[in-house]
Amino acid sequence: MNTIYKVLKYQARDAVRSRWLIAYAIFFALITDGLLRFSGDPVKAQLSLVSVVLFVVPLVAIVFGTVYLYNAREFIELILAQPVNRVQTYVGLYLGLALPLTLAFVFGLGFPFLLHGIDAEAWTTLLALLTAGIVLTGVFTAIASLIAVRCEDRLRGLGTAIAVWLLLTVVYDGFVLFVLAVMSDYPLERATLAMMMANPIDLARVGLLLRFDGAAMMGYTGAVFLKFFGSTWGSAITIAALAAWVSAPIALGMRAFQRKDF
């Protein structure tokens, strides 16, 4: 427990000062501020931000995460040459990456809303948006850590990171649409739900759009989703799926980290 906090503390201190992380926070602040000014309506601005968050947060988390960990190789060696336990070191490294990314995101996106001032309704949706971004940061930093531990070659690692992001953002949705089109004669509600569960970005998207009363626009499927995600059962499964998306890569990465030769 102690080692986790100590590793996290110093790594986070380094990451927070990184120019890329500061640029990431400023990027979100500018976009959010711009949308707020142009639309004049915080909820509308948030609806536009949904796509930006779903697109940018996973990309930045996975790319920044892998690049950072490849650069930190000698630093990790130095830590492991101390009397520390590898499992705790790994958790510390993961959190030392995920927390600064979360901080930059929450600060960048939240600050303009605070400046402009928002009402109660916009607060709930803002919290949903922030939660989605935080969870996605957790998932994609975990995947980034796994890639950086498993791939010795940094170019291959970075390639894998971008491929994973492309797969989950673009390719997967194409695949889902294809299945839906081909099988349109069959009842696909359950299958669609299952396919959503298998992709953290889709899960976040559906969860967010339902909060924005966008479900009405999604027709019958939207009604099915609303019924499912609105139920206790559905929420429990969603939370379990997201938890699995964070913990599975962490567990796999930890195992690889324990056996890794530095």
Add this chain to the structure above:
Amino acid sequence: MNQPKIRISNLSKRFGGLPVLRSVDLVVRAGRVIAIVGPNGAGKTTLIKSVLGLTRPDSGKIVVDGADVVGGDAYRARIGYMPQIARFPENLTGAELIRMLTDLRARTSELDVELIESFNLGAALDQPLRVLSGGTRQKVNAAMAFLFSPDLLVLDEATAGLDPLASSILKDKILADRGAGKTVVVTSHIMNEVEELADDVAFMLDGCAAFVGTLDELKRITAQATLERAVATMMSRGWVQVAA
């Protein structure tokens, strides 16, 4: 009476099918300086990293102070390690890095800041590590290895990248610590330096410890007057063996 500080027996390691260490046997006696020499790629760094538990052996055993290194972390509290490459987090300062190590080791007692003072690192430690020159970073690296007065020092190409003055300061420190009863493992390509520092030599070739013994023994069996010549003779004999 000299209980071994490190006992390595039958240590083997492959990287992706390529043998890097081939059943290495090596005993490091307490209170002595041992130099691990040999051509590039002979397995010196892998051997050192195995002692630190950074690299996991495929087979064989490493015992430090009577305890097996596999499955234990606490033994590293008594080791000071100076890695070959001094690359640290860019945005931390040297002082923060030192504080991190102190935290990780949960050290409360007095630190050995002799090298920080003799290298004149005071001002440099408050700068982010990214702005320091390679040599200064190497000085920070060296100072950190000695910081916790460990009884075993493991220095991988310690003087590489240091200017003559810094290099002399570091060598004086190594000899002073040896005088205080500490054990030192160094790797080096500079034979004059080895001759100046080491009591014992381990000569690595193609992943094997081809020779382990005192400097004088090495010179005697190769019938050479200087260490440089002796090692060169070992190397050329080794190549002949491999070719044959």
